[in-house]
Amino acid sequence: MENILELRNINKIYGTEIKNQVLYDVNLKINEGSFNSIIGQSGSGKSTLLNIIGTLDKPTSGDVIISGKNVKDMKLDQLAEYRNSMIGFVFQFHYLLPEFTAMENVLIPYRIGNNKVSNEIRRRADDLMNLVGLEKVKNNLATKMSGGQQQRVAIARALINQPKMILADEPTGNLDSDSTEVIYELLRKINQELKTTFIIITHDRRIAEKADRIIEIKDGKINLDINK
Amino acid sequence: MKFSLQMALRFLRSSKGQTLMIIIGIAIGVSVQIFIGSLIQGLQKSLVDTTIGNASQITITNDRDDKLIDDHKMLMDKIKTTDDDIINITAVYDSATFLAIDNESQSLLLRGFDIDTADKIYDIYDRIYLGKAPIKDNEIILGKQLQEKYDLSLNDRIDILTVDRVDQVFTVVGFFDFKVTSLNTNWGITTLTTSQTVFDSDGITAIEMQVDEGSVFEADAIAAKIAEQLYDYDLKIDNWKDANQQLLSGLQGQSVSSYMIQVFVMISVILGIASVLAITVLQKSRQVGILKAMGIKNKVAGQIFLFEGFILGFLGAVLGILFGLGLAYSFTIFAVNPDNTPVVNLYIDWRFIFISGIIAMIASTLAAAFPAIRSSRLNPIDIIRNN
Numbered sequence: 001m002e003n004i005l006e007l008r009n010i011n012k013i014y015g016t017e018i019k020n021q022v023l024y025d026v027n028l029k030i031n032e033g034s035f036n037s038i039i040g041q042s043g044s045g046k047s048t049l050l051n052i053i054g055t056l057d058k059p060t061s062g063d064v065i066i067s068g069k070n071v072k073d074m075k076l077d078q079l080a081e082y083r084n085s086m087i088g089f090v091f092q093f094h095y096l097l098p099e100f101t102a103m104e105n106v107l108i109p110y111r112i113g114n115n116k117v118s119n120e121i122r123r124r125a126d127d128l129m130n131l132v133g134l135e136k137v138k139n140n141l142a143t144k145m146s147g148g149q150q151q152r153v154a155i156a157r158a159l160i161n162q163p164k165m166i167l168a169d170e171p172t173g174n175l176d177s178d179s180t181e182v183i184y185e186l187l188r189k190i191n192q193e194l195k196t197t198f199i200i201i202t203h204d205r206r207i208a209e210k211a212d213r214i215i216e217i218k219d220g221k222i223n224l225d226i227n228k
Numbered sequence: 229m230k231f232s233l234q235m236a237l238r239f240l241r242s243s244k245g246q247t248l249m250i251i252i253g254i255a256i257g258v259s260v261q262i263f264i265g266s267l268i269q270g271l272q273k274s275l276v277d278t279t280i281g282n283a284s285q286i287t288i289t290n291d292r293d294d295k296l297i298d299d300h301k302m303l304m305d306k307i308k309t310t311d312d313d314i315i316n317i318t319a320v321y322d323s324a325t326f327l328a329i330d331n332e333s334q335s336l337l338l339r340g341f342d343i344d345t346a347d348k349i350y351d352i353y354d355r356i357y358l359g360k361a362p363i364k365d366n367e368i369i370l371g372k373q374l375q376e377k378y379d380l381s382l383n384d385r386i387d388i389l390t391v392d393r394v395d396q397v398f399t400v401v402g403f404f405d406f407k408v409t410s411l412n413t414n415w416g417i418t419t420l421t422t423s424q425t426v427f428d429s430d431g432i433t434a435i436e437m438q439v440d441e442g443s444v445f446e447a448d449a450i451a452a453k454i455a456e457q458l459y460d461y462d463l464k465i466d467n468w469k470d471a472n473q474q475l476l477s478g479l480q481g482q483s484v485s486s487y488m489i490q491v492f493v494m495i496s497v498i499l500g501i502a503s504v505l506a507i508t509v510l511q512k513s514r515q516v517g518i519l520k521a522m523g524i525k526n527k528v529a530g531q532i533f534l535f536e537g538f539i540l541g542f543l544g545a546v547l548g549i550l551f552g553l554g555l556a557y558s559f560t561i562f563a564v565n566p567d568n569t570p571v572v573n574l575y576i577d578w579r580f581i582f583i584s585g586i587i588a589m590i591a592s593t594l595a596a597a598f599p600a601i602r603s604s605r606l607n608p609i610d611i612i613r614n615n
């Protein structure tokens with residue numbers, strides 16, 4: 001299988017005067033279409049790694065290569081376009097725009113790249129809303145929804161541009177175990193149907209074990225890498 | 229619709245109270261500007277109007293001993309071709325005389341007018357409150373103060389002595405009121421032919437004219453053009469601007485202080501908008517951060533706030549113009565003289581109002597520049613990490 005992502009000797013050091021190294025020479029290859037989980041203790045560097053993969057943060061040294069392209073060689077605008085079309089983010093605190101309805105939130109990544117929303121895209125958004133089970137509340141304001149519903153909106157939003165890769169940082173961190181189960185089933189289904197690559201940070205070992213691959217980060221290094 | 233514009237509209241709508249406050253702030257600024265501007269312009273216009281509205285603005289005389297201008301028909305034709313803005317041109321025969329009544333005698337400027345053309349300058353017909361304008365030879369009209377002083381009535385006969393002590397009898401056919409005492413006591417108006425007959429001359433003593441309303445402040449330039457045209461005739465050409473330097477510098481001072489007020493009003497409005505928008509950027513930094521993570525470019529992130537500034541400026545300007553006109557209107561209704569005429573006639577200059585609106589729009593867009601830069605520089609990772 002093709003590598004969609006490759007990390008080469010990634011180091012991350014925070015601070016200039018008091019240096020705090022968070023990642024040490026991380027090397028990692030991710031297969032296209034795979035479903036990966038990242039686990040590790042709090043403060044081990046998981047979010048830092050995911051943000052570097054998502055081009056939101058820059059490594060202090062090392063290379064991030066996505067679909068054969070080195071992120072280092074891209075300009076800020078190119079990176080923005082790239083994030084918009086290739087990557088879907090699901091953050092722990094869902095980060096919907098409170099000024100917009102659920103449906104409008106889902107369409108925002110598309111609107112960023114296009115001035116007009118075609119009927120085809122509207123249908124796609126409707127399908128996504130059905131997929132995440134929100135067809136009844138899709139016209140509610142983002143703030144007028146439960147935490148689990150908001151998280152599902154965020155997932156639908158991450159999918160609207162049909163990205164190659166979804167990066168999720170504890171997407172179910174503040175949900176009860178039943179909702180967590182539902183959302184993972186959903187992500188798994190999307191992975192199988194659309195062949196989207198997933199990299200998911202989770203604290204929940206039960207969930208992690210359902211992934212194709214479990215990567216454990218310990219003190220800024222890859223401690224365990226289990227393929228199933 | 230452009231994404232950044234839609235974002236701006238949504239952000240503005242989501243904090244209605246704040247949006248309304250800024251719009252009202254801009255509107256008050258614009259309305260004060262429009263009101264003060266219209267007031268000052270109205271004042272200046274009425275001042276200029278009372279000074280030169282019913283007076284000759286460019287006057288041509290001859291310094292020769294007999295003060296006479298020959299061949300004035302040809303000269304007037306020449307003058308008319310000099311500048312399109314020259315209007316209301318008329319020939320006058322003025323002479324200093326004495327009015328002798330009841331063993332008293334007083335000086336009188338006998339003005340021989342071509343009544344119909346002179347009326348365009350002096351509004352003679354409208355100023356006659358009793359009787360009619362002189363038509364036949366030796367008919368004269370006199371001012372209100374003279375009528376009262378000598379208790380004159382229509383068809384009275386009066387004696388006028390020329391400097392050469394020639395006695396002429398005139399019939400009073402009317403009385404005028406120019407609302408200026410010196411004119412009402414010193415002028416006697418007769419026909420040009422009468423004057424020419426009395427003084428046995430076919431010349432005139434002055435050519436008087438006005439310029440188009442829009443060009444009154446170019447009267448000196450137009451006078452200079454006439455001087456050039458009539459260079460060969462050795463005539464004296466005066467214009468109202470040279471004769472009213474003090475009035476002009478007064479007007480200029482007034483304009484400058486009006487501009488100052490307007491500039492400072494605008495500056496305070498801009499500072500107000502800039503500070504509120506700066507807060508808005510902070511309030512919306514979470515949204516901007518998440519949008520950037522999803523791939524909006526820095527330029528677009530900045531545009532959102534420029535659009536906010538523009539929209540606020542536009543709505544503020546429209547509302548401000550309405551306020552300003554309302555303020556001006558109520559001023560003319562409530563600030564009135566005893567006879568119900570407004571204390572000051574405001575001058576509603578649409579160009580000025582339009583420009584004021586445009587300036588407010590540009591200013592508030594510029595005021596949004598600082599917040600816009602802030603927004604475009606915001607790094608999404610700072611937002612994503614902070615939770």
Ligand SMILES: Nc1ncnc2c1ncn2[C@@H]1O[C@H](COP(=O)(O)OP(=O)(O)OP(=O)(O)O)[C@@H](O)[C@H]1O
Nearest residue numbers: 014015020022041042043044045046047048049613
């Ligand atoms: N902006 C920063 N400046 C300095 N140090 C930072 C910064 N952000 C994170 N760190 C440090 O980097 C380390 C790793 O942080 P990171 O957020 O990647 O951990 P994590 O594995 O995601 O933890 P958690 O499971 O609690 O989310 C921590 O020790 C943290 O203190």
Ligand SMILES: [Mg+2]
Nearest residue numbers: 046047048169
């Ligand atoms: Mg984390």
